Amino acid sequence: MSNMQRRSLGQTNIEITPIGLGVMQFAGGKGIFRFAFPPMTQAAMNAIVQTAWEGGINWFDTAETYGKGWSEQGLARGLQAAGIDDGEVVVATKWWPVLRTAGNIRRTIADRQHFLAGYTIDLYQVHQPFSFSSPEAEMNAMADLVDAGKIRSVGVSNFSARQMRRAQRALAGRGYPLASNQVHYNLLHRGIERNGILDTAKELGITIIAWSPLSSGLLTGKFHQTPELLARTPRGRRLNLRRQIERSRPLIDLLTEIAPAYDATIAQVALNWLVHFHGDVVVAIPGASKVQHAAEAAATMRFQLSAADMQRIDEATRPPM
Ligand SMILES: NC(=O)c1ccc[n+]([C@@H]2O[C@H](COP(=O)([O-])OP(=O)(O)OC[C@H]3O[C@@H](n4cnc5c(N)ncnc54)[C@H](OP(=O)(O)O)[C@@H]3O)[C@@H](O)[C@H]2O)c1
Incomplete structure (x- = not known):
């Protein structure tokens, strides 16, 4: 199936x-994440990882800051429980740069490896642009880790177009590509199409990894269909979801109209648009708190929206010039 085809991560x-x-x-219940997600058992994490994998998903995105290693450890245990070998799966994690210098990248890599329990870090991302060190210093520290065989590739997250170029140039000086920029991108949040991030990614061959591709669950339509669900959603996410419900209703109506022709859900249409509208540049990392979410995310790859339907969704969500 052509739409199941894998893509290169950047160059x-x-x-x-x-x-x-x-x-x-997987960091639910830990630190600040308790305001966003309830605690999750390891058994639940195992089931989610296995379902995603069996559905055809070959990579996972975590971060140091998701419960200070908790999410990384939950992922690694889930991969082990599913019998997935290191060489088969792609693992992405992130270093937290705020109030730190680039030297900390080298000092903490052993912690990442410890929590990931032998799974290779295929993509190591700088989580935010805010740091005591420059992008150049950070990229040099990352390149040292590639040289040492501790990570396979380097990415950034939430970097502007200008910051992407600086990171790309610094890595090129060391002979490595900047693989990706992980940014907030979904049908209700299309800013990267206007602020130079998407154009820069296309020009330099950098993959865009869309975070919150379902707008924190809003683009599943479940809060429109069952507003009572909001009351049960942790308060860290509730306010923002409530604020966006009315504005997103026409979009949900359109996705609801389009979905049946593909035997798909609203969420699958929203994800499918994201990973096809700009060719191969954008990939997406939906989050799952239930097995069903992971199964649905994976099954997004079983169809491809027609050009006409992608166009309709584009026109309905394109931000004004
Ligand atoms: N780099 C960054 O700065 C950054 C920032 C944020 C996120 N991220 C990454 O992006 C990933 C996804 O972002 P996200 O979790 O914020 O947003 P998301 O993928 O837009 O939404 C995930 C939430 O949507 C709901 N959901 C997902 N699939 C569903 C389905 N099929 N049916 C019903 N509900 C469904 C679940 O909500 P309930 O839990 O309420 O059921 C789930 O927790 C994260 O896991 C993380 O790896 C990165």
Whole structure:
């Protein structure tokens, strides 16, 4: 099936499926994440990882800051429980740069490896642009880790177009590509199409990894269909979801109209648009707090929206010039 075809992660030789699984949810109940997601048992994490994998998803995105290693550890245990070998799966994690310098990248890599329990870090991302060190210093520290065989490729997250160029140039000086920029991108949040990030990614061959591709669950339509669900959603996400319900209703109506022709859900149409509208540049990492979410995310790769339907969705969500 052509739409199951893997894509290169930037200009690396790492191959990823258009949909990966974000596992921030695995930090539920820990630190600030208790305001966003309830605690999750290891058994639940195992089931989510296995379902995503069996559905055809070949990569997972986690971060140091998702429960200080908790999400990384939950992911690694889930991969082990599913009998997935290191060489088969692509693992992406992130270093937290705020109030730190680039030297900390080298000092903390052993912690990442410890929590990931032998799974290779295929993509190591700088989580935010805010740091005591410059992008150049950070990229040099990352390149040292590639040289040492501790990570396979380097990415950034939430970097502007200008910051992407600086990171790309610094890595090029060391002989490595900047693989990706992980940014907020979904049908209700299309800013990267206007602020130069998407154009820069296309020009330099950098993959865009869309975070919150379902707008934190809003683009599943479940809060429109069952507003009572909001009351049960942790308060860290509730306010923002409530604020966006009315504005997103016409879009949900349109996705509801389009979905049946593909035997798909609203969420699958929203994800499918994201990973096809701009060719191969954008991949998405929906998060799952239930097995069903992971199964649905994976099954997004079983169809492709027609050009006409992608156009309709584009026109309905395109931000004004
Ligand atoms: N780099 C960054 O700065 C950054 C920032 C945020 C996120 N991320 C990454 O992006 C990933 C995804 O972002 P996200 O979790 O914020 O947003 P998301 O993928 O837009 O939404 C995930 C939430 O939507 C709901 N959901 C997902 N699939 C569903 C389905 N089929 N049916 C019903 N509900 C469904 C679940 O909500 P309930 O849990 O309420 O059921 C789930 O927790 C994260 O896991 C993380 O890896 C990165």
